[in-house]
Amino acid sequence: xxxxxxxxxSVNKEHGSLKYREIANIMSADGDKMNHATVRNIILRGFxxxxxxxxxxxxxxxKDEEAFEIAKSPEFQQTIINxxxxxxxxxxxxx
Amino acid sequence: MxxxxxxxxxxxIENNPLLTREEEFNLSRQIKEGSLTAxxxxxxxNYRLAVSIAKKYHRDNIPxxxxxxxxxxxxxxxVDKFDHTLGNKFSTYxxxxxxxxxxxxxxxxxxxxxxxxxxxxLSLKVRAMKEDFIKNFGRQPTEEEISEALGxxxxxxxxxxxxxxxxxxxxxxxxxxxxxxxxxxxxxxEATPEEAYLNKELxxxxxxxxxxxxxxxxxxxxxxxxxxxxxxxDGEFPNYRSDK
Numbered sequence: 220x221x222x223x224x225x226x227x228x229s230v231n232k233e234h235g236s237l238k239y240r241e242i243a244n245i246m247s248a249d250g251d252k253m254n255h256a257t258v259r260n261i262i263l264r265g266f267x268x269x270x271x272x273x274x275x276x277x278x279x280x281x282k283d284e285e286a287f288e289i290a291k292s293p294e295f296q297q298t299i300i301n302x303x304x305x306x307x308x309x310x311x312x313x314x
Numbered sequence: 315m316x317x318x319x320x321x322x323x324x325x326x327i328e329n330n331p332l333l334t335r336e337e338e339f340n341l342s343r344q345i346k347e348g349s350l351t352a353x354x355x356x357x358x359x360n361y362r363l364a365v366s367i368a369k370k371y372h373r374d375n376i377p378x379x380x381x382x383x384x385x386x387x388x389x390x391x392x393v394d395k396f397d398h399t400l401g402n403k404f405s406t407y408x409x410x411x412x413x414x415x416x417x418x419x420x421x422x423x424x425x426x427x428x429x430x431x432x433x434x435x436l437s438l439k440v441r442a443m444k445e446d447f448i449k450n451f452g453r454q455p456t457e458e459e460i461s462e463a464l465g466x467x468x469x470x471x472x473x474x475x476x477x478x479x480x481x482x483x484x485x486x487x488x489x490x491x492x493x494x495x496x497x498x499x500x501x502x503x504e505a506t507p508e509e510a511y512l513n514k515e516l517x518x519x520x521x522x523x524x525x526x527x528x529x530x531x532x533x534x535x536x537x538x539x540x541x542x543x544x545x546x547x548d549g550e551f552p553n554y555r556s557d558k
Contacts, residue, residue, distance in 0.1 A: 235540025242537045251530065262538055265531035272523030273516075300539045302520055307541065 266290035269299060323361050323382070330359040335403060342398035356393050356404070357386075363405055364389045364412055371416040375424060381416055388415030429477050436474045439464055 237245070239255035246253050253261075267283075267290040274281040281289075289295050333341070333356070344352035368385040372378045392408035421431050429437075443463055447455040457475070461468045487496035505513060527535070535541075 237537050237540070239538075242534055245537060246534065258534055258538070261531055261534045265527050265535050268526050268531070269520065269523045272526050273519050276519045276523070296539075299520065299524075300541065302517065303524065303536075303539075303541055306521060306524075 263287065263290055266296060266299065270295070320365070320378075320382070323365060326358045327362050327365070330355065330361070332362070333359045333404075338404045339398050342396055342404070345393065345396075346398070353393055357390060360389055360393075360404065360408060361386070363408060367409060367412045368416060371413075371420060373420075373424075376420055380423075381419065384415045384419040385412045388412035391415070433474050433477055436464070436466065436470060437477075440471060440474055 239258040242258045243253050243255045246258070267286050270286040270289045271281060274286070338356070341352045341356045345356065364385040365382055368378065368381040372381055388411040389408055392404070392411035395411070396404055396407055418431070421434055422428055440460055443460055444455055447453075447459070447463075455463070457468060457471050461471045464471070482496060484497040484500075485495045487499065488494065492499075
């Protein structure tokens with residue numbers, strides 16, 4: 220996962236990641252019509268939610284812009300993705 | 315090995331005393347005309363110079379025998395390229411080729427990774443500039459200041475700092491006073507019990523907050539990063555399919 224300055228995170232296709240437009244097509248085919256920009260916004264909104272939730276649980280107030288900046292960072296996104304993958308593996312083992 | 319090479323060269327050095335300017339000129343002229351004997355004579359007469367320069371570049375991590383061989387290769391190049399008509403003394407010309415060969419060899423063999431010569435040279439300039447800067451201003455220069463002072467790009471300075479970092483053998487560092495290797499002296503990279511607890515707590519908080527994602531957000535994030543299953547331990551990936 221990489222990011223050039225002031226841009227959004229780009230993903231490595233080899234790991235099965237999809238482009239915004241590809242995701243928009245899949246979601247639209249499944250009945251949830253959206254375009255690539257919406258996909259990007261949904262992803263960032265999701266990560267921002269996590270940032271805000273975590274900071275709230277730690278008792279600190281974080282501004283929307285700050286939360287958005289953290290959510291946009293590849294380091295944060297990579298960490299969350301790793302946690303999700305680990306959680307998946309854990310759940311698989313439980314089954 | 316060192317002694318063998320130096321001894322074999324010693325006899326050549328003794329049998330071929332230093333040449334006068336006229337002799338060099340004549341030999342060089344004969345070489346241009348295709349004389350192999352003259353070529354051998356000029357090479358053998360300058361082994362002394364090759365050994366002398368090789369000794370100057372000798373360091374602990376580079377065998378002297380290898381360095382002497384490299385400097386002899388440089389000497390041969392110099393003999394082949396020397397132009398007697400320009401009026402220069404052969405040793406003046408040859409020493410640059412010998413130095414070049416030695417430095418090239420050192421550059422390629424002194425570290426595990428091969429670093430391009432220009433990058434290594436830049437690194438030397440950076441080091442010299444840093445020393446000057448600390449003397450004058452009493453602090454380390456920033457990368458921007460280095461790039462400005464040397465007239466190179468910031469990226470070049472950053473890359474040079476990264477690629478020319480010194481590497482230490484983790485098994486080295488034993489001496490008479492301390493029998494432990496460097497690896498044994500480094501602090502453990504494992505988290506302390508306190509850090510482990512804090513990490514676990516953070517993980518728990520993050521996992522809890524992952525549940526706040528809507529199904530739609532989760533689906534999109536999973537598609538984006540190529541994760542197939544649901545984050546909910548009890549649920550399937552609802553409504554959305556990752557295959558088109």
